[in-house]
Amino acid sequence: VTYKWLSYTLGVHVNQAKQMLYDYVERKRKENSGAQLHVTYLVAGNLLQNGHVCHKVAVVREDKLEATKSKLSTIASVHVYSIQKALLKDSSPLYNTDYDIVKTNLQHCSKFSAIRCAAAVPRTRPDAPRAPVPAQSAQAQRDPDAASVLNGHGPPAAKPPQQQHKGIMGMFAAKAAAKPQNTPKDAKAEAKEAPGVSAASSKPPTKNNIMDNFFGKAAMNKLKANSVPEQPKEEKEAVKPSVAVAEPESSPNTAAEKPGKKTESARIQLRDKKSKTKRADRSDDEEGDPGSVKKKRKRIKQLESDSSDEEDVPVSPTPEEETAPSPPPVPALKTELEPASTEVSAGGRKRKRKRVLKSKMFIDEEEGCMGKTG
Amino acid sequence: MFSEQAALTAQGLLAPPSAEPPTFPRVPVSGYSDCSQPFQLGERSFSRQYAHIYAVRLAGMRPGLERRARSQWGNDIVVRKLSELQAGEMCCVVGTLFKAMQLQPSILQEISEEHNLVPQPPLPKYIQPSDELILEDELQRIKLEGAIDVQRLVTGTILAVYGSEQDDGRFLVEDHCFTDLPPPLPWNGPSSDRFVLLASGLGLGSVSGEALLSTQLLVDVVTGQLGAEGEQSCAAHITRVILAGNLLSQNTQSRDTINKAKYLTKKTQAASVEAVKMLDEILLQLCTSVPVDLMPGEFDPTNYTLPQQPLHRCMLPLASAYATLHLVTNPYQANLDGVRFLGTSGQNISDIFKYSSMDDYLEILEWTLLAGHISPTAPDTLGCYPFYKSDPFILTECPHVYFCGNAPRFQSKLLQGKEGQQVLLVTVPDFSATQTACLVNLCNLTCQPITFSSFGADSED
Numbered sequence: 001v002t003y004k005w006l007s008y009t010l011g012v013h014v015n016q017a018k019q020m021l022y023d024y025v026e027r028k029r030k031e032n033s034g035a036q037l038h039v040t041y042l043v044a045g046n047l048l049q050n051g052h053v054c055h056k057v058a059v060v061r062e063d064k065l066e067a068t069k070s071k072l073s074t075i076a077s078v079h080v081y082s083i084q085k086a087l088l089k090d091s092s093p094l095y096n097t098d099y100d101i102v103k104t105n106l107q108h109c110s111k112f113s114a115i116r117c118a119a120a121v122p123r124t125r126p127d128a129p130r131a132p133v134p135a136q137s138a139q140a141q142r143d144p145d146a147a148s149v150l151n152g153h154g155p156p157a158a159k160p161p162q163q164q165h166k167g168i169m170g171m172f173a174a175k176a177a178a179k180p181q182n183t184p185k186d187a188k189a190e191a192k193e194a195p196g197v198s199a200a201s202s203k204p205p206t207k208n209n210i211m212d213n214f215f216g217k218a219a220m221n222k223l224k225a226n227s228v229p230e231q232p233k234e235e236k237e238a239v240k241p242s243v244a245v246a247e248p249e250s251s252p253n254t255a256a257e258k259p260g261k262k263t264e265s266a267r268i269q270l271r272d273k274k275s276k277t278k279r280a281d282r283s284d285d286e287e288g289d290p291g292s293v294k295k296k297r298k299r300i301k302q303l304e305s306d307s308s309d310e311e312d313v314p315v316s317p318t319p320e321e322e323t324a325p326s327p328p329p330v331p332a333l334k335t336e337l338e339p340a341s342t343e344v345s346a347g348g349r350k351r352k353r354k355r356v357l358k359s360k361m362f363i364d365e366e367e368g369c370m371g372k373t374g
Numbered sequence: 375m376f377s378e379q380a381a382l383t384a385q386g387l388l389a390p391p392s393a394e395p396p397t398f399p400r401v402p403v404s405g406y407s408d409c410s411q412p413f414q415l416g417e418r419s420f421s422r423q424y425a426h427i428y429a430v431r432l433a434g435m436r437p438g439l440e441r442r443a444r445s446q447w448g449n450d451i452v453v454r455k456l457s458e459l460q461a462g463e464m465c466c467v468v469g470t471l472f473k474a475m476q477l478q479p480s481i482l483q484e485i486s487e488e489h490n491l492v493p494q495p496p497l498p499k500y501i502q503p504s505d506e507l508i509l510e511d512e513l514q515r516i517k518l519e520g521a522i523d524v525q526r527l528v529t530g531t532i533l534a535v536y537g538s539e540q541d542d543g544r545f546l547v548e549d550h551c552f553t554d555l556p557p558p559l560p561w562n563g564p565s566s567d568r569f570v571l572l573a574s575g576l577g578l579g580s581v582s583g584e585a586l587l588s589t590q591l592l593v594d595v596v597t598g599q600l601g602a603e604g605e606q607s608c609a610a611h612i613t614r615v616i617l618a619g620n621l622l623s624q625n626t627q628s629r630d631t632i633n634k635a636k637y638l639t640k641k642t643q644a645a646s647v648e649a650v651k652m653l654d655e656i657l658l659q660l661c662t663s664v665p666v667d668l669m670p671g672e673f674d675p676t677n678y679t680l681p682q683q684p685l686h687r688c689m690l691p692l693a694s695a696y697a698t699l700h701l702v703t704n705p706y707q708a709n710l711d712g713v714r715f716l717g718t719s720g721q722n723i724s725d726i727f728k729y730s731s732m733d734d735y736l737e738i739l740e741w742t743l744l745a746g747h748i749s750p751t752a753p754d755t756l757g758c759y760p761f762y763k764s765d766p767f768i769l770t771e772c773p774h775v776y777f778c779g780n781a782p783r784f785q786s787k788l789l790q791g792k793e794g795q796q797v798l799l800v801t802v803p804d805f806s807a808t809q810t811a812c813l814v815n816l817c818n819l820t821c822q823p824i825t826f827s828s829f830g831a832d833s834e835d
Contacts, residue, residue, distance in 0.1 A: 004599060014599045015606075042600060052786075055813070055824040057591055057600065076608075077600075094828070095587040102659065 002082035002094055005101045021080040038088065041065050042081040045072030059094065406614075406665070406710055412766035413681035413703040415759060424753040426762035428530070432470055432511065434768050435532040435746060438553045439468045443534040446551050451536065456514035459539045467545070469511035471531045471750075473524070475729065476502050478755070500729055501525050509535060509545065520547035525731035530750035553746035556772045558795035562712030563774075568816040569611050570710060571596060571824075574618035574671065574719060574779030577806025578656070579649025588809040588826035593656055595824070597663040612813070614710055615664050618779030618802055619671020619719025622649045646675055650689050657693035665698040669706050671719035671780060679757035680721065680749060681705050681766065705748055705767065713816045716773035720780035722749035723801075725756040735801045736785040739778050743769065743789070743797065772797060775814055780804050784812060786821040 007017035025039055043065065044057040053073075059081050060068045069075055082094055440453055443466045452465040459465070477500040507518040507527060520537055527533075537547040576589060594600035598609050660666050670676040670685050677683055682704030687694035694701070702708070707716045723738050729751060732738050742748060748767040752758035772795040781801035789797045798819045803810045810825045 004594070007599075044595075044600070053822060054810075055822055057595055057824065057826045059587070059591070059828040092587070095590055098590055099586075103655065 001084065002097050003080065004098050005082075008101045008104075018079040021083055025080065025083060036085070037083055038062065038086065039083050040081045040088065040094065042077070042079055043068050043072065043075065044077045045069075045075040047072050061088070407708065408700070408702065409707040409709060409714070410703050410705065412764075413705050413707070415681065415683060418759065420760060422760040422762055424758075424760050427753055427758065427760060427765055428470055428510075429512065430762065431530075431747070431765040431768065432468075432532055434765055435553060436468050438746065439532060439534045439551075440466075442551055442553055443468070443536065447536050447549065456509070456511045456516055459516075459545075461539050461541060464536070464538045464548075466534055466536045467509060467511065467516075468532070468534045469509040469515075471518075471527055471529060471533060472508045472510055472515070473527060473529045473729070474506045474508060475500055476504055478729070498728065499731075501731055517544045518547055519544050522547045522550055523731075528726050528729045528751050529754045530747075530752060531745050532747065532750075533745070552744050554744055555789075555791040555793070555795050555797070556746060556769045558772045558791065558793055559714050559774065561774065561796075563819075564711045564713075564816050566817060567611050568613050568711055570715075570775075570814045570816060571612050571615045571811055572618060572717075572777055572779075572800060572802045572814060573615065573805050573811035574669075574802045575620040575804030575806050576617065576653070576656075577620060577623035577804070578652045579622045579646060585806045585809060587828045589656065589805070591826040591828070592805075592811060592824075593659050595826075597659060612664060613816075614667065615660060616667045616669065616706070616715070616717070616777075618669050618706075618717060618777065619704065619721075620673050620780050620804070620806075621653050621668070621671065622646055622673050622675070623806060624673050650675070654690045654692050657690055657699060658696070661693050661696040661698045665700065666693075667700045667702050667706065667708070669702055669717075669719050669779070670704055672721050679759050680752055681759065682719070707773070711816055713775060713819075714771070714773040715775045715777070716748075716769075717775070717777035717800075717802075718748065718779065720778045720802075721756060722751070723778045723781070725749070725751045729755060734785075735778065735781040735783075736787055736799055739776065739799050739801060740787070740789060743772075743776060743799070774798065774819065775800065777802055777812075783808060784810050784823040786812070788819060 001021070003014060003017045003021055006012070006020060007014045010017065010020075012020070021039075025037060028037055039062045040059055041062065042057070042059055044055070046053050047056045048054070055076070056072065058068060065078075069078070082097075084093070088094070443453065444451065447466065452463070454460075454463075454465045454467055456467060456469065459467070477497065479496070479500070503525075505524055507522060507524050508515050509518050516539070518535065522535070531552070533550050533552050535545065535547045535550045537545055537549070540546050573592065577585060578589075591600060595609055596612055596615060598606045600606075657666060657668070668685060670682045674682075674685060675689065676685055684701035684703055687699075687701060690699070690701075693699050704721070705716070705718045707714070709715075722742065723735055726732070726738050726742070726749075727735065730738070732741065742750070746769050747765075748769065749756060749758075752767060753760070772791065774796065775798045777800040779802045781803055783801070784803045785799075785801045787799045789795075789799055791797070796819060798814065798821060800812055800814065800821050802812050803823075805811060808825075809827060810823045812821050813824055814821045
């Protein structure tokens with residue numbers, strides 16, 4: 001049991017977890033219940049080494065604690081690192097415990113840390129999964145900022161399940177004030193990337209642009225028709241600034257985001273969601289990804305044109321279509337997507353089709369598009 | 375330095391649980407600008423010859439060298455091109471150095487494999503007493519001898535030599551000089567303690583996993599999970615983490631697919647895939663808490679030639695979702711809070727190490743600064759892009775912090791220049807070998823190593 005494991009499992013601050021461990025040790029020792037507990041400590045401090053002062057951070061066993069402490073000239077911190085019943089031969093079990101628990105909590109690994117970074121806001125990316133970091137305010141600020149962000153980012157505006165993040169929202173409430181700082185940072189970061197992405201012709205095309213080249217005008221028209229009415233609704237609705245960024249960005253965005261692509265990216269995002277219900281989607285994601293890769297390849301042959309008008313097609317609606325049919329539909333999403341119910345079904349259909357016939361996905365979607373507009 | 379104020383509450387966590395423990399906001403980055411545009415290659419075309427890079431290098435550094443030569447040897451010295459040399463006249467010549475080394479691996483020797491001759495194995499150092507120095511300028515070349523240290527210099531350095539031509543066609547050198555430190559940049563450093571963590575050589579994907587716990591400890595310290603409250607508040611002053619290369623270990627470089635038969639390697643994955651996944655997870659933990667700059671290194675999946683382009687963000691899907699991750703080029707230059715950082719992942723320094731008698735990485739680092747060029751050996755023995763318009767490796771401004779990654783051990787030195795330049799030279803050690811990273815304090819330009827250790831099977835400290 002390491003302090004990190006305890007902190008994640010109990011949902012407490014890391015410092016509290018460390019204190020809890022210490023308290024437990026003390027109490028057990030006082031009770032003298034006979035169960036031998038082996039404790040490892042973390043010692044940190046300054047040490048004179050090779051002529052300069054070196055800051056050393058070490059995990060030591062209890063028996064070595066005093067010896068290590070005496071070696072350090074100044075001790076910066078001492079705390080309990082872990083407790084175990086058996087004597088540890090080496091530190092790999094400690095590492096493994098921590099590795100496992102962090103892996104299962106990757107998206108929130110800084111939740112219980114003592115340091116909060118205001119700038120660590122996930123930005124929206126076309127093909128990168130987004131770890132949603134909610135922040136209530138600064139949404140309005142984000143919209144104009146995001147609109148000014150250069151094209152080339154077609155974030156899949158999938159909405160992460162909101163229930164899951166209410167807790168995080170509470171935690172990040174204090175960050176609201178810091179958000180404006182994030183926006184320029186985000187905008188700056190993305191503006192920096194944008195030249196890379198928008199210069200797709202010269203530079204090696206990013207995945208984003210590969211997508212762009214695949215998607216036909218038919219798909220784009222469909223998106224245009226459907227997403228324009230949706231977009232204002234979404235913008236009002238969006239709680240998370242990241243999503244809000246996504247939407248206005250998606251309008252100037254490389255229209256490349258085809259529904260299929262969006263479903264794929266939506267799925268990638270879904271993959272990140274921790275809710276169990278999404279696990280079914282996750283398997284879809286895995287399937288969807290190679291499928292979509294194949295899809296991509298097919299499309300290169302079929303569609304050569306269209307890079308210019310892609311810019312204006314908003315990307316948002318389709319991911320929502322995908323998220324909506326997914327098992328625990330977020331209520332907010334549902335209300336929002338009510339008018340898009342047809343698209344929901346189309347999205348569902350699309351998804352189903354993806355599972356079965358990956359190679360024909362494109363054609364199916366075309367039909368779906370035409371069915372909708374027609 | 376880093377945690378002296380932490381010592382007060384060092385034992386604070388050896389207590390029963392207290393009330394809601396404090397969280398410290400990370401010190402925000404007030405000024406960051408990436409200045410490594412010259413190192414970013416747009417369209418790359420390799421159809422050009424490498425001679426152009428030497429030509430632009432010489433043209434770019436000639437004025438500075440002439441100025442320096444005049445200031446050193448007097449204003450009335452004659453600066454001549456090699457074609458204008460007159461025998462016996464004391465003059466100054468500016469040119470590119472070429473060191474003819476017998477042991478230098480040459481492509482022609484590789485062809486000797488066809489003749490069943492044993493190819494030369496890689497050596498740690500290729501210098502030999504019989505090496506010769508030749509000075510070249512735009513049109514001619516001349517052999518150098520005299521007061522010049524043949525062993526120490528490497529090919530590609532631009533320097534000015536002062537001497538005279540002998541009758542036998544060689545140039546007798548009395549003195550030589552380099553461009554010395556470039557002009558200083560104004561100092562706008564922060565007023566309070568701000569730290570930048572420099573680490574390199576994480577070496578993920580290696581067969582042995584000893585450094586993994588240390589890597590995790592490093593991440594924990596930076597993200598504030600480790601340490602008592604005082605230490606955590608100090609860690610909140612770390613404004614940035616720069617990972618200078620070699621994130622993957624050398625083991626991931628195995629190219630079995632080339633040597634083995636196809637049926638044996640069909641289902642195997644490259645070792646770098648797992649390593650990159652591990653890297654992504656570690657980076658995600660870091661990125662949620664601190665801005666990270668990721669520089670590629672020798673064993674990382676990016677191009678081999680310098681300047682190495684940033685790693686592609688598709689390789690790091692989890693971490694690149696965060697705006698705090700910056701994927702940057704190999705020679706990396708940036709302004710952090712008014713302090714100019716310039717550094718490489720160490721390939722240039724280790725290349726000079728192989729071809730020069732200088733043994734100390736810090737000494738080599740200082741020498742490249744004095745020679746005014748990040749990597750003089752670049753097209754010759756180190757892969758480089760054939761630049762033809764300008765050489766981006768020429769140092770035009772003096773950075774405040776100049777670092778190189780993947781050094782064998784940690785060293786740092788504060789160099790004072792004649793024109794008031796102050797440079798902190800840091801050799802960042804290889805983390806997988808030494809478990810040491812560096813903390814640079816931007817406020818007063820000092821550097822402190824930070825070591826991590828855990829207990830092993832033999833229970834020694």
